[in-house]
Amino acid sequence: LRGSTTARPGHGPALDGSSGFATTSGPVVDTRESYTVSAWVRPDTLGGNDRAVLAQDGGFGLSYETAQGTWTLRPALPVGTDHRTVVAEQPATPKVWTHLTAVYDAPADEARLYVNGRLQATGPTTGTGAADGPLQFGRALSDGSPTEYTDYFDGSIDEVAVWQRALTDTEIAGEARMTLDGARTAVELVADWSAEGATGATLTDTSSGYDARLTLSGGATLDGETLVLDGVDGTATADGPLVDGTGSFTVNTEVTLEGAAVSTWDVGRVGQVVSQRAADGSTWGLWYEATGMETVLDPDTFEEKLIPVGLWRFGRMNADGTYVAVASEEAARTDEPVRLTGVYDAQEGTIELYIGEVRNGAALSVANAPGRGDFTVGAARDGDTLVHHLPARIADIRVWAGAMASSQQLSEVIGD
Structure with missing residues (x-):
């Protein structure tokens, strides 16, 4: 040197x-x-x-x-x-x-x-x-x-x-x-945000060494434990991209969806957890989609009531509103923390979604597009406009260059 x-x-x-x-x-x-x-x-x-x-x-x-x-x-x-x-x-x-x-x-x-x-x-x-x-x-x-x-x-x-x-x-x-063995690949942590102890209008990555910062706007706040998103205009954005959209990546977050807020959503409405905009106008990311209502028995009143039903998805949302995504196998739980992981394997051309450490569904083939936009939490970009705001609390977000290979690797790297 x-x-x-x-x-x-x-x-x-x-x-x-x-x-x-x-x-x-x-x-x-x-x-x-x-x-x-x-x-x-x-x-x-x-x-x-x-x-x-x-x-x-x-x-x-x-x-x-x-x-x-x-x-x-x-x-x-x-x-x-x-x-x-x-x-x-x-x-x-x-x-x-x-x-x-x-x-x-x-x-x-x-x-x-x-x-x-x-x-x-x-x-x-x-x-x-x-x-x-x-x-x-x-x-x-x-x-x-x-x-x-x-x-x-x-x-x-x-x-x-x-x-x-x-x-x-x-x-x-x-x-x-960069396969290490059948259950592991080499990955590089490029962003690591934890809301624990954080206040103010900026959330700083102090772990990965790349010093990425999330800047809060609208109705987004830090309460010392989570990033609180109001579902109206709250969002947080980091200068991007964080990963090469033509290369493999893994994104992970712990999110608590606000049940009362999504209970009034129309079927088909989307709330973006995290997203990175691509050059062709599409958006990569994790999101929640309302899929309907379900009748259940209220354990306190023993009367029937309607509760919202929706799914978690990971994939690419196209500019025209269509998407290619993997969906969670069960309805998304509200008002309790859920850990979501999305994996894109560029060499195989596939995406995977994990809820906790369990892969949901099979790997899905998807065409990639070069990601060159900002990294956004709690919303997605449609041109210069922020859309798909999510009512939720987010404890942490981590992004890696490279596709994690298995549930075993997720357990070892993420640790919860």
């Missing part, structure tokens, strides 16, 4: 975008043969300047290119050959963890670029050049210069891996998932 570089415990080295970098003492791969390189990256800023992630001097470069607005791969080519750039389909997102993989397949004469374990782009590479320089982390040689470096990365680079072969699609998906 050299230049302005600091170590973030558990987060990888932080590079300052102007002089910080790391380098090996010599070449890492023979660029004339098949190879694969991968890394987790979290850019603090994007735009304005290109940002190199990994580059072998005289050879390939894996970078963010401002002109493209996304991740790119330039494979090593013979001297005198014009650069061929492989460009990812989805735009890059700052301040979130993203897994990148670059592959050169020599027998196929092909370069491939993967984002979060999914193939994004391919390009022909008829013949490649030899690159005998060291591997650079967070910078690249300037075009045409043997000594001057540029495109310094601003952010964190972690879990770099190199193979002298072309990994398969399945292997790359496994690298992005």
